[in-house]
Amino acid sequence: MMYDLEMMKQFYVSYNGKVQDTRKKLGRALTLAEKILYSHLYDANSIKCFERGVDYVNFRPDRVAMQDATAQMALLQFMNAGKNVSAVPATVHCDHLIQAYKGASVDLPVAQTTNKEVYDFLKSVASKYGIGFWKPGAGIIHQVVLENYAFPGGMMVGTDSHTPNAGGLGMIAIGVGGADAVDVMTGMEWELKMPRIIGVHLKGKLNGWAAPKDVILKLAGILTVKGGTNAIIEYFGEGTSSISATGKATICNMGAEVGATTSVFPFDYEIVEYLKATGREEVADMALKVADDLKADNEVLSSPEKYYDKVIEIDLSALEP
Structure with a gap:
């Protein structure tokens, strides 16, 4: 797609x-x-x-990717920013809160039950503000981004240290904190030391x-x-x-x-x-x-x-x- x-x-x-x-x-x-x-x-x-x-230097990235553990505070801050929609395409990926223990058939239902409140919150916020939502079990954030969103010459920030995975497609992709992601989503300048x-x-x-x-x-x-x-x-x-x-x-x-x-x-x-x-x-x-x-x-x-x-x-x- x-x-x-x-x-x-x-x-x-x-x-x-x-x-x-x-x-x-x-x-x-x-x-x-x-x-x-x-x-x-x-x-x-x-x-x-x-x-x-x-x-x-102040930059204007093309998109934002967030994983479920770090997206919570970022989206809370975004909600308080008074915006109706993210200034750039953004996605939430529910993969980090799934504990690998006994196998997908057991671990995924456990995660869905244990983290239900978090997942419901992320899904509802994503729906309200036009943010893409990848539910638990939909895939690991970096692979999903590589297969669907990364593009040559683009610039992306993501709330995970391994966001640079997208560099494999010729993209500048940088891991950041939630506050940085919010700056980009609200359309503000995103600052980085050259x-x-x-x-x-x-x-x-x-x-x-x-x-x-x-x-x-x-x-x-x-x-x-x-x-x-x-x-x-x-x-x-x-x-x-x-x-x-x-x-x-x-x-x-x-x-x-x-x-x-x-x-x-x-x-x-x-x-x-x-x-x-x-x-x-x-x-x-x-x-x-x-x-x-x-x-x-x-x-x-x-x-x-x-x-x-x-x-x-x-x-x-x-x-x-």
Whole structure:
């Protein structure tokens, strides 16, 4: 099922122009992360060369995703904001309050009984304010978002640390607190310190039993648990196209374990195929029209040390499980 198609149509119509304006104002080539960040400035006229890791910048994300444990306070705050509807598409996913103990056939009914008051509250608020509601048992939030809502070049905030999973489809997706989600839902500015950008050059392709998780495990060994703090990890290089969209998502999901603000992969054939496989051919077609700006500029790719705060090379063919 296609969700929020009109929002995405408006996004893709203006995306290329915003990237061109940014490139002109900054007077240089752009990384993929910069293209997405600058195209989501709250005030499109405020483009300037923000200093990474120093300047605080106001953004306007495209959507919000909330899981059931953290959505409660966020929705209570939203109700007090005096709004009739969320300013951006938003969803609630009831997955975190289900305790995995004996199996779905037993655990799900227990969760539905134990958390009935919470689920009823979330469902009623979602219905009143036009927020999507995914009931208990409908799926894990990050997978549901990947299969239904994530789109290349977009920007999303989610009330869970593994929101960056959507980076597997070329989206800047950042885990936040409930108060931040409310800011976005009310149409207010969402403030973020302009992240540093760590470029990870993937060479070759995975061999043997090596899997996408081995990529992020290798990177975690290099960066440690704090090495990605206040930074976006941007993957580039020929190796990215050899990893499936779901494999990319796995890598981005685990980027949270190195403290990264988020992680992102460039748009490619694997993402196109995934969008088509999940019934989003129109999104794939729109993204293909701006495909060149859904990856870092060629100048960046040829001289990455000039544009990334740090560059790390990983040879996929040398990875072992």
